[in-house]
Structure formats: structure tokens, C-alpha cells
Amino acid sequence: MGSAPKYRRGGGRAGGRRRVGGGHRAGRWCRATLAALVTGAVVLPLSAAVRPQTPAPAPARLAPLRASTLGEAYAANRANAAEAARMAAADHDRDRAATDRHLASPEYHLLHFDGRGSGRVTEVLGDLARADRIAVLVPGSDTSLDTYGRFHAAAAALHRQLARQAPAGTHTAVVAWLGYETPGTVSATVTTTGRAEQAAPRLRALVADLRTVAGPGPRISLLCHSYGSVVCGRSAAGLAVDDIALVGSPGTGADTAAGLHTRARVWAARGGDDWVEHVPHLSVDLFGTSVGFGTDPVTPAFGARVFTAGDAGHSTYFEPGSTSLTNLARIVLGETKAVTHD
Template sequence: MLTERLRRWATVAVAGAIVLSVTAAARSAVPGTPAAPRLPALRAGTLHERYEANHRFITESRQAALRMGDTARGDALAGFAAPGRQFLSFSPDGDGLAVEVLGDLAEADRIAVVVPGSDTTIDTFDELGTKSASLNGGARALYAEMRRTAPHTRVAVVAWLGYHAPRTMSRDVASTARAAVGGDELRAFLGRLRSVNATAPVALLCHSYGSVVCGSAVRGTGRAMQAELSGIAVVGSPGMGVRSAAELRTAVPLWAARGASDWITDVPHVEVSVLGHTFGFGTDPVAPSFGARGFAAGPGGHSDYFRPGGVALHNLALIGLGRGGQVSHG
């Protein structure tokens, strides 16, 4: 029954992907788009230069979007260009890419990297239905909660849209293809972080399809990289592309939670082949058989994990701070 449900859903998604891929392509390689800046290698001493270069690039990209009549993109990039925002990288091509830093990355005692799920683009980066459901809104809520919980600890949060997240109504959202590419990018980014801050432990906090990306990234890391991770947390996860936590081959503490009203509960946790593609992401991470550490996420839905004041956000902040012993359990 579960396999047949996933098979039917995946077949519909394949058809829907055709329309969405054409729409995304329409925003790619448009004449008049400014050339991307040549950024210096990521180092502690080059952060300011990268932030400034990307600020100029964002401003130029917004102006280009407005000239071409793309007011939606122009409005989104107006927020990106606000004073004080810090982008390590940015691309306006297609759905776009952006990696934003909250706090002082070079001087942080603890770093949390938030990896988003489907429908995250530079157009939804700041707001996706609600502010706290967006990558930027969730990262800012996490940053505030970590600072509130540990006021004497220097923290930094990275809102990492370093991969092309699938759309919910597309075949890619049920496939590991984008997660595999995203996992490679995330793994490379974690390595480059060490050139900025060689001592701060890093926690990966992964939402929805982002948990598939994190699973792919962790499986490809060596022992040295894994030792530098303080924890991995997945929320609203459809699976991590494995049958059990043991298949990730990591000693890093792995946490999993799901809100009581999250619709992801109804997504079949199986793998099937449809039209030559593999869909599904393996065992449910909150299932006892998976082997992750469960934590309380409260009564919320799929977009509520980073909602200010919620138990899920507080527990994610504790995991980001390396305080696993204080995490509350459901």
C-alpha cells in the first residue's frame, strides 16, 4: 500500500517537474545580468571583502531584475541588500543560491549551519509563507535563541542555501539526485569553514529535504571531518537516504524530531523505482529502529520547528550549543 502511494505520487511529480524546470530556466543566463565577482578564498581575513563584494553583486542583480521587469525578484533582493547583512556567496541564476552568516564567524565559539528543504530559493529565502518558515527567518530565530540560552558564548549561524533545493511539486523532491549534489557542496563548505575558524565545533541542523542533503554529506566525510561536527539534527525529515543511522558511519550525535501536526508523517518511508528513477529516502529517522536520539518538537507542523518560543527551537539551540544533556525528550 505504501509503495503504491509513493509510486502514484512520484509519477504525478515527474509530469509537474516539466513545467517547473521551464520556469526556472527562464531566469537563467538572461542578457544584462551582471557578472559574478571574483571572490577571494574563504579565510578569516577575507570575510569582510567577500561580504562587501556580494553586497555590490546583490545590488547590481536587483537593478538588473527591475530593468527586466522581474519585480518579484527585485523585491526579494531589496531585503538581501539591506545594510548589515553578510553573504559569503550569492548567485541570482535560476532559483538562485545564497549563504548568509549571522554573527562573527571567525571568532565564534560555536557554529550552527541550517540546511533548508524544498521550495527554498532566493525569492523565498526571507519569507516562505511565514517569516519563521523561511531559511533566513529560521536562522535568525535560532541565532537569537542560542544567544539567549548561552549569553556568554560567541555563536554564529549560517543560513546555507548552497544547493538547488527541489520544488515540492516536482519529481526531484522525492529523489536523492539533488541531495547527492547538495551533499557534495555541503561537505566542501564544511571543509572551507575550517579556514575561517579552525576550533569552533559545528552543528548541522537540517529541515525536511535538507536532511537528505545532510545524510549525503555526512556519508562522504572522513573521521577527521566527523570529529569536528558536534551534532546533527533532522526535523520534519522524509528520511536521510539510509535504512539506519549506522549506515551513516559516524560517531557524531544524531538527533531527530517531528512535530505532532507535521504532514511529513504521511509520506511513505520506502524506496521504489519509477520510470528509471529511484524515489524515497529509506527509514523514518524518528522511528526507534533508525537509531537516532529523539527530542521534543511540540505540537507544531512542518514549518514550525524554528518558530520563536517553541520547544523545537530551544532544543535545536541546545544541540547547536553542544548541550545535548539538556535537550528535552518527547
């Protein structure tokens, strides 16, 4: 997303930095940077359109999702992934074929699979039908079938952490939701809410499906990373979830947590080594497009419950043994008094 203006450390971590050189100059710099990114949107879609795409079948036709049809859905999506692997191999795309083949193996439980384009996958770790606590991971930029391994690793790390921290008799499940076309980190789309607007109805539909399968009782938490927090921000209003945790967030598109219009508790954290703290937190209209995502979620002005993420970098919030992962598991389990704060 480009480099950021330099800061001097002020009082606290949240909202205590002062910009060098004055607000007007920094504001002009931010707007010039964002304008350049939006201008790039004229070129990037055209260049992307001519790139060849690996062929894949249409998604499997599934019965309405219920606890009793989960096994059927998993089997159908594994079969679809296997067919996608065969088609990718015939097209000489060995990397995509290997990914699809891996997802077709019996240990993967897929609520949804679509191997076309950048790919869509919704994976379940744990027993969804019996779960008392459900975490939904919403990824950020540059997440696709081609990079799915690292997203799965984050979900698996959280699943293991929940198993370690959960009280006896508590059943947990993690849903890794790659249900939208994520923007590229170096692209104009990552500075606007366009992809998030497209993703929001799909995330709402997923939560509705989870409530159908697991019932009204389980706690559902959205864990939203990077641009995924923009998706969660656009989906939050009226959504039947208990907690929304924003990590490595560039903003949500709302000025305050109250502006998300959700009954869920809203949490936010940023690690000490996360470069996103240098992203300009503003929202401006350029060329008829709203650019930027507004208030920094870890500042007092936003009003979220800010929790400790240690020295996490932008891609390490789910690192096994990390402070951030421990606190995220506490949020999912509803152990809110145990969450540590900065």
C-alpha cells in the same frame, strides 16, 4: 508530495502506527503515487525550461576564504547583490529587485551570492571568525531567492535563541546556507535524491570553508529541514561536524543513522502537526530511478536521538519560543543532557 495512507494510532509515536487495509494494499498505493510523480518528471523539466529568468551578474570573484578576508567577501557579495537588483529592476522584475536590494544592505553578511536563476545565498549571522558554536541551516523544498525572507527569519530566530541560551563568554554564529537548487514541493524531484546528490559537494565545501575561517576548535552543527535532511544524509560521510539534527524529515536516503557513516551525533524530531509523518517512508526503484528516502528518522529502527518538537508544523520548527527551537539551540550549544526527549 500527495496525500498519504490513513493510519490508526498504535503504541508509541515512533513506529507505533498500523496501516488500515493491510501492508500489500498500502505498498501498492505508495508505489503508484511515487510512479505518478516520477512520470511527471518527463513534463516538468520541459515546462520549466521555457520560463523566462531574471538576468543577474555572475558571482563575485573572491580571495580564498579566511578570517582575514571575511570583510572583503561580505563587501564584494553585497556589491554583487546591488548589481543584481539593478539588472532585475531593468528587467521589470520588481520582487526580485527588492530581494536583491535588501540583501545588498550593510546588515547582511554574505559568504556567497548568486542572483541567477532561483538564486544561491550563504548568509552569516554573528561573528563567524570568533564563534565557538556554529549552526548551519540546510533548507528544504521551495526555498529560493524569491522565498528567502522566511529562510532568513528562521536563521535569525535561531541566532537570537542561541544568544539567550549560550553561557557567558560563548560566541555563536548561524550560517543560512541556500547553496543548492531546492526541489519544488509539488514535483517529481522532491521524491528522489538527485538534487541532494548535486548539493552534497557544495555543503562539504562550505563546512571546509568554515573550518578554515573558524579553525578546528568550534562545534559545528547541521540543522537540516525537510528535503534538507536528504542533502545532509548525502553529505554526512566523513564530514567534520559534531551534530546533525533532522527536523520534518522524509528520510535521509539511508536505512539507519549508522548508514550515514558520520562521527557526528545524529538527532531527529517531528512536530505533532507536521504533515510529513504521512509521507510513505520507503525506497523503491522505478523506471531506473530510486524514489523515496527509506527509514523514518524518528523511528527506533533508524537509531537517531529523537528529541521533542512539541506541536510544530512542517514550517514552524524555528518559531520563536517553541520547544523545537529551544532543543535545537541546546544541540548547537552542546548542552546535550538538557535536550528533552519524547
